[in-house]
Amino acid sequence: MNSAAEIWANVLPLLNKELTETAISTWFSGVTALAFEGNQLVLTHPESFKASIIRTRYLELLKKALRELFAADIDVQILDPTEAEQFQAPPSSENRNILMGSEEYTFDRFVVGSSNRFAYNAALAVSDAPGRSYNPLFLYGESGLGKTHLLYAIYHAIRQKHPKYEIIYVKGDEFTNELNEAIRLNSTDAFRQKYRDKDLLLVDDIQFIAGKDATQEEFFNTFNNLHEAGRQIVLTSDRPPSEMNRLEDRLRTRFEWGLMADIQPPDYETRCAIIKNKALLLGLNMPPDIIEYLAHNITSNVRQLEGSLKKLMAYRDLLGSNVDDVTAGRAIRELIRATDELTPSADIILEETAKFYDLDPKVLLGSSRKANIVLARQVSMYIVRSMTNMSLPEMGKFYGMHHTTVMHSVEKIETSLKADKGLADIIKDIKANINSRTY
Secondary structure, X not given: OOOHHHHHHHHHHHHOOOOOHHHHXXXXXXXXXXXXXXXXXXXXXXXXXXXXXXXXXXXXXXXXXXXXXXXXXXEEEEEOHHHHHHHHOOOOOOOOOOXXXXXXXXXXXXXXXXXOHHHHHHHHHHHHOOOOOOOOEXXXXXXXXXHHHHHHHHHHHHHHHOOOOOEXXXXXXXXXXXXXXHHHOOOHHHHHHXXXXXXXXXXXXXXXXXXXXXXXXXXXXXXXXXXXXXXXXXXXXXXXXXXXXXOOHHHHHHHOOOEEEEOOOOOHHHHHHHHHHHHHHHOOOOOHHHHHHHHHXXXXXXXXXXXXXXXXXXXXXXXXXXXXXXXXXXXXXXXXXXXXXOOOOHHHHHHHHHHHOOOOHHHHOOOOOOHHHHHHHHHHHHHHHHHOOOOHHHHHHHHOOOHHHHHHHHHHHHHHHOOOHHHHHHHHHHHHHHHOOOO
């Protein structure tokens, strides 16, 4: 039950309990569902008069039906033909939704519990008074716990309250890539204007800028420019600034200027609420005992809970299986098996190491003897050796060289680590970035 049309099709039978067939035929036969965004269902009627009647007479009845359907308060908007045309018109380039596809990530759909209430309230406060409450807001926690959901929720709330606001969203590694491209094309002025002439800056996974001197310099100046102008900044990370070993002290200080809010794994009650909420949104009827079964067995990650529900929905739709203990157990076993297999691949390690050193991963598989490439290649080998079960011959085949060369490279890094704390910090950061991808 994801689309507006599906939701409306489920609302109509509920109206039959309250209205006569004549009333439904007279007023609702021409209704079309346009969108379901956040906690709002948008409907339209081709006749302005009837749209007005529905709006004045039947709005509360519609809300009641939606409450029965979702077990949550859902708002309803009734548009006449002119309003519907404006609603469906493509957004202008100045006010385009930069986060298309994130409409479901709103405050109303964020399940609040003891593990995330502080972060939720902080995000809500920022959306109510951007630039005045908690600037910057720094959300941190392990992957899959809801940081990005809150980031998107702030975006949608501010966009609704301040439609003329200029908002920009970027991931930490994308900021670095864009800066590198701007330097290459000699277009840094345009790059700076893009990020500094905004009312709201949202940066996801800010930890990826640590250790990149040019990126940190540019972000430092961008941060200062926006903060001094009273523009809101929201950052997310998989760790607090104090644990970003390669982050410049001046940036660490600024990240701690506002409010830091961590998100912990959800407790049992919150997991049950999350499962029930997401099951409703997916149109999946979940018996209470199955909800409890999932909540007891999947404990660390919201994304895993959602994954188990989608697995159950696939069993129902593709195999005709009932949602019972057997299918739930099967879904959980497959999910746990997948989690156990989340040892990072050599490709992921290569990619993250190359990303850290601002290199193309293919370069690390080549034969270049440039000092920076050699170091990055050796670091990647050391991490592959320490984080995977690959043998030296397997690593040699992967890197396209004799396994004794791989062995000497790993030993060289091991020796360097004894005297070089900076290198140890680099490897720790790269491993953290790798681990953040394994959920």
